[in-house]
Amino acid sequence: MTAQSLTAAPAAEAVQAELGRAARFRRYLRRHPSVAIGGGLLILMALIGIFAPLLGTVDPTAIAPSRRTRVPSELYWFGTDMLGRDIYSRVVYGARVSLLVGFSVAILSSIVGLTIGLFAGFVRWSDGIIMRIIDGMMSIPPILLAIALMALTRGSVQNVIIAITVAEIPRVARLVRGVVLSLREQPYVEAAVANGARVPRIIFRHILPNTFAPMSVQATYICASAMIVEAILSFIGAGVPPATPSWGNIMAEGRALWQVRPHIILFPAVFLSITVLAVNMLGDGLRDSLDPRLAKTL
Template sequence: MATVESVKTKDKKREKYIVTTMKRLFKNKLAIVGLVIVILQIILALFAPFMTAHDPAAQNLANRELPVFSDGHWLGTDNYGRDVWSRIVFGARISLVVGITAVSLGLIGGTILGLLAGYYRKLDAIIMRFVDLLFSFPGILLAMLIIAILGTSLVNVAIAISIWSIPTCARIVRGSVLSIKEKEYIMAMRSMGASDLRIMIRHILPNASAPIIVFATMRMATAILSTAALSYLGLGAQPPTPEWGAMISQGQDFMWSAPHLTIVPGIAIMLTVFAFNVLGDGLRDALDPNMDLQE
């Protein structure tokens, strides 16, 4: 009976925490703006074929470099006559897919390393030295090195960015594990004979989820920006793939005759990175337990 009551109490506390977190988040107007932009981008990515009237790769040399608000091409066309709006919308799909894939892989690797390093003192030094080795490379240079080894493609871009994300995630998770594993309820679970795996998965990881969620949200901004940068350098998306960084690279030669070819994808990147960053800031504040004391 006591066990049932404790479970009910725990569920009520969890529900209260979720409600309180959502209230805090919705008080942050800037975070809500970011959330709206992210939702709109997800809608564009999911329903891209229904949001456009043109094939993003279809060329029409008779309609080259049309300006914005042209008839049938409200964001104009590029130097090959391809519809810029279609390429922006399908580019949103590519950015999200690569970003989500890279962040997910980085979270998996970083969380596993962080859990092991934080829980097992013998593994801590070995894993942290490996993490320090990854940190010794500037992030974008590490990604370029990995792509140089694996080859140029969006798949390899996602792999490179995920490897770049692992050390930061590992340190965040390790720090949380070091504080959580000394809690009384964790020590009680050990005394009851619970296995290390059960303790880490069922009790430590859920309580370390807040910083992981914040990291994942803000890392999406970094992943999207890095994807665009690598594609701009010719290491990511290859023509005629409608990727924002590649679009800027292809349009920079037409800055004077058709500036929208670089300005439009540049604005798309800026808005997306801004949205994920302010949403991550809002989540960090909303998930911070110390906010209760400040309020």
């Protein structure tokens, strides 16, 4: 066997492995179309926000009173608002705010809620104390809690993310705590305890990996909820600054002219609905694919 054939064999195996992964990925998308559709729409919205300056937009904050309340046309695709700002540009740039808030809240609340849920579920003496605090926070609707927190701070994207994250942490912590309570009674966990394994090793080796599936699904729903709450906060004037182009701000500014210029609210509402629908479809698809009981019926 020559040296050339020896080097070609690993390369051929790598190519075959890559083709096999691609085939499995395509088969997965065919079996779970919700993941494909929801993920595709979400990626499209993310690309719109990232490449907003390259999509025929202008300065979304530029005011032109002489061009106010124009209807959609070839020059102004989505029309203009009462200050003459281009609604198309504001809607496209508004995708950045909504997606940033949604993804940030989902990541931060998942990390903090996961930590609290793991501690409350596995350390028995802390369960009662932590869960009573969580129950108290969950007794307040998330939107009201976010409004109360925003009332204590000035309007900014960072403060909106923090306020919504605090409101969403209890939901994550309660979910993780329930998963941990069921896992710690499993035979493999009891065997690890009997063998003298320390608590950190048991949590990171046996408990934490089994929380990733429900956490992934929950994170998608939190992302969708965070985008809706951000739009509500901006709509009532308690969210991001009015000058910042966000879908909630655009709808808030157009509500006074809803009957005569409905396009001011229509276009940001459509984009928000499509984005939330995409995230929910992705979450439903992940739930179906990660739940072994549902996977057997598919």
